[in-house]
Amino acid sequence: MSVAPKHKVKFIKMNGAGNDFVIFDARNQEVNLNKEEIIKISDRKNIGCDQLIIIRKVDDADCLMEIYNSDGSLSGACGNATRCVAAIINQDSLKIKTAAGFLKCWREGNLISVDMGKPKFLAKEIPLAKEIDSQNISFFGLSFACVNVGNPHAVTFVKKLPSDEEFFKIAPQIESEVIFSQKTNVEFAKIISDNLLEVRVWERATGETLACGSGACAVAILAIKNGLVKSKKLTTRFKGGDLIIEWNGESVIMTGGFEKNFEGEINL
Numbered sequence: 001m002s003v004a005p006k007h008k009v010k011f012i013k014m015n016g017a018g019n020d021f022v023i024f025d026a027r028n029q030e031v032n033l034n035k036e037e038i039i040k041i042s043d044r045k046n047i048g049c050d051q052l053i054i055i056r057k058v059d060d061a062d063c064l065m066e067i068y069n070s071d072g073s074l075s076g077a078c079g080n081a082t083r084c085v086a087a088i089i090n091q092d093s094l095k096i097k098t099a100a101g102f103l104k105c106w107r108e109g110n111l112i113s114v115d116m117g118k119p120k121f122l123a124k125e126i127p128l129a130k131e132i133d134s135q136n137i138s139f140f141g142l143s144f145a146c147v148n149v150g151n152p153h154a155v156t157f158v159k160k161l162p163s164d165e166e167f168f169k170i171a172p173q174i175e176s177e178v179i180f181s182q183k184t185n186v187e188f189a190k191i192i193s194d195n196l197l198e199v200r201v202w203e204r205a206t207g208e209t210l211a212c213g214s215g216a217c218a219v220a221i222l223a224i225k226n227g228l229v230k231s232k233k234l235t236t237r238f239k240g241g242d243l244i245i246e247w248n249g250e251s252v253i254m255t256g257g258f259e260k261n262f263e264g265e266i267n268l
Contacts, residue, residue, distance in 0.1 A: 009268050012088065013047065013261040016080030018210025018240015020261065022049040023084060026056045027063065035072035037268065042070035047264070050209045053081050055088065061097035062089060069205035076100035077150025079213020079243075079254045083112040087258045100150035113255040116214065119221050119247075120148040127152070129181045139174050145222050149252065151204070152184040153218035157228060161190050161200050171202035185212065189219045195231040197223060199238050210240025217252045220245035 009031055012023045022041055024031040031054055033041070038052050051067055058064040065085050067075040077100040086094060086105040093106040104115040120126070123134045126146045134146040137154070144154040154174060162170065171186045183204040190198040199219050201212040216236040223229045224247050233246045244255040 007268055008265045010263065010265050011047070012263050013049070014084040014087070014258060015240070015261060016083050016211065016213065016258050017238055017243055017256055019078075019080040019212060019238075020049050020210075021051050021053050021078075021081050021084055022047050023053040023055065023081075023088065025088065026054050033068075033268070038068045038072045039070065041266070042068075047266070050203065050206050051075060051078055051081055053078075053085065055085055058097050061102060062091065062094040064097045067098065069203075070207075071205045073205050074099060075151060075205075077103070077116070077214055079114050079116055079150075079217065080211060080256070082114045082213065083256060083258050086112050086114070087260075098150070110257055111255055112258060113253055114213070116149055116217050116252045116254055118251055119217070121146070126184075127181050129179050132179070137179065139177065140170050144174070145226070146184070147218045147221055149214040149217045149221070151214045152180060152182060153187060153215055154180070154184045155187045155189060155219050155222050157189050157191060157223070159190065161188055161198060167200060167202070167208070171208070175202060175204050185215055185218070187212075187215050187219050189223070189236075191223065191228055192237075194229045195233065196235050196237065197229075199236050201238065211238035211243065213243060213254055213256070216243040216245050217247075217254055221247050221252055 042049050054066040056064040067078050096103045123131050137144045142156045144156045146154050174186045186202040188200045201215045203209050220234040236243050246253040
């Protein structure tokens with residue numbers, strides 16, 4: 001039985017507001033990972049990350065960004081990963097192609113902004129398994145509103161963020177509720193003021209993360225849409241840091257920083 005030869009592949013470990021990624025730049029090296037390899041690399045006992053990213057060349061954008069959850073499944077969009085990829089490419093402005101569409105980015109100093117596109121609210125756009133009111137779904141006595149910002153999100157606004165016991169009991173069950181035909185991210189949000197929200201997030205196929213870019217957009221959009229805050233520009237505060245979200249009814253803009261943790265090589 002022949003065994004495929006090993007070859008070394010370079011990677012960069014980065015994070016945006018604590019949401020961390022192992023990033024492979026396949027524009028100048030061969031990177032082909034199977035599901036088992038993605039799971040192994042993402043494991044916290046190995047390199048470890050919330051999502052694994054592969055940057056590839058593409059004709060109709062500055063690059064293609066492939067996003068994989070830690071269970072090996074493909075994700076549509078990730079705002080924090082987009083900023084990290086934009087930092088690697090290091091242009092004043094660029095267009096990144098993802099499974100969810102094109103994302104425009106621009107840089108000002110150490111901050112990168114991403115146009116995350118227009119949010120979707122219809123049941124079939126989330127998508128939900130049946131046609132119901134996507135803005136009022138009850139789980140565990142809490143009312144959730146849903147929105148798709150490249151990924152599906154279910155958001156509830158609470159007076160107090162859940163304890164660990166409540167969070168780890170409720171969030172994974174909501175993620176896998178049958179009404180969510182592609183599962184969902186889950187956010188618990190507390191309104192601190194008209195321009196500050198505190199958020200705890202559970203990402204589908206990953207679990208709790210220190211921040212979530214599309215989740216920050218989802219929370220801010222729904223707070224603005226439902227008149228829960230007066231400002232159209234909000235700071236969303238996660239365990240890992242802050243993200244600034246602006247929404248005037250059209251495209252939603254996310255702004256935040258990025259950090260390089262380290263670089264390395266692995267044998268495939």
